[in-house]
Amino acid sequence: xxxxxxxxxxxxxxxxxxxxxxxxxxxxxxxxxxxxxxxxxxxxxxxxxxxxxxxxxxxxxxxxxxxxxxxxxxxxxxxxxxxxxxxxxxxxxxxxxxxxxxxxxxxxxxxxxxxx
Amino acid sequence: xxxxxxxxxxxxxxxxxxxxxxxxxxxxxxxxxxxxxxxxxxxxxxxxxxxxxxxxxxxxxxxxxxxxxxxxxxxxxxxxxxxxxxxxxxxxxxxxxxxxxxxxxxxxxxxx
Numbered sequence: 001x002x003x004x005x006x007x008x009x010x011x012x013x014x015x016x017x018x019x020x021x022x023x024x025x026x027x028x029x030x031x032x033x034x035x036x037x038x039x040x041x042x043x044x045x046x047x048x049x050x051x052x053x054x055x056x057x058x059x060x061x062x063x064x065x066x067x068x069x070x071x072x073x074x075x076x077x078x079x080x081x082x083x084x085x086x087x088x089x090x091x092x093x094x095x096x097x098x099x100x101x102x103x104x105x106x107x108x109x110x111x112x113x114x115x116x
Numbered sequence: 117x118x119x120x121x122x123x124x125x126x127x128x129x130x131x132x133x134x135x136x137x138x139x140x141x142x143x144x145x146x147x148x149x150x151x152x153x154x155x156x157x158x159x160x161x162x163x164x165x166x167x168x169x170x171x172x173x174x175x176x177x178x179x180x181x182x183x184x185x186x187x188x189x190x191x192x193x194x195x196x197x198x199x200x201x202x203x204x205x206x207x208x209x210x211x212x213x214x215x216x217x218x219x220x221x222x223x224x225x226x227x228x
Contacts, residue, residue, distance in 0.1 A: 004159075042205055042218035043160070056215070090159055102167055103209075104150060105216065107159040 003027075004108035006091050012114045015081060021111045023074040023091030030096030032074040033105065034066060037088045049074060050096055081115045088112055118143045118210050122219035130227050131198055137191040137222045139206035144184040147209040151180050151191045154203045154221070163204075164191070196226045
């Protein structure tokens with residue numbers, strides 16, 4: 001199974017709502033990532049979890065709160081978002097062998113988020 | 117600071133043609149370079165990964181090359197098909213543990 005799943009596929013929320021995005025993988029990967037992608041732009045790294053610990057936070061606003069309950073799951077909690085946060089949110093995973101030049105990241109299909 | 121550039125930004129060719137997409141990077145100290153495909157509104161699919169010690173990788177009609185000394189990679193697509201229409205992104209893995217440095221992508225349209 002080389003699949004990364006994300007739910008929901010689409011999400012519309014108001015600026016006062018609280019919602020969560022979910023990501024799951026069963027490949028035994030120990031690194032998981034959240035990316036944000038705006039239209040016609042490459043993905044921007046938000047967070048990296050390595051062995052269930054937050055290892056990278058790319059100066060993301062606190063209205064985005066990541067959580068890694070276990071090695072297979074990754075959540076992104078959303079609160080008080082702004083319209084400019086509307087984007088495709090991608091989850092990815094990799095084996096976690098950071099020194100392996102052959103390591104690749106596997107991406108999920110993304111959650112399309114619209115903030116009104 | 118590593119920078120990745122992809123030229124052209126968009127490309128439209130008739131079906132059946134062979135084509136080349138280009139990716140250049142400024143720092144030759146890389147671990148690997150990957151080519152990804154992204155269909156509109158979808159996630160990314162890894163097509164080919166070239167390790168820093170390798171010169172090229174092939175998968176079906178796709179061939180990717182890497183020349184670290186000149187800071188260039190090319191993705192060659194043979195006998196293009198309408199189903200190849202997508203945005204193609206290259207990404208370089210540098211010295212930091214997990215971060216990929218991305219190009220802006222080339223939007224490819226194959227006309228039937």
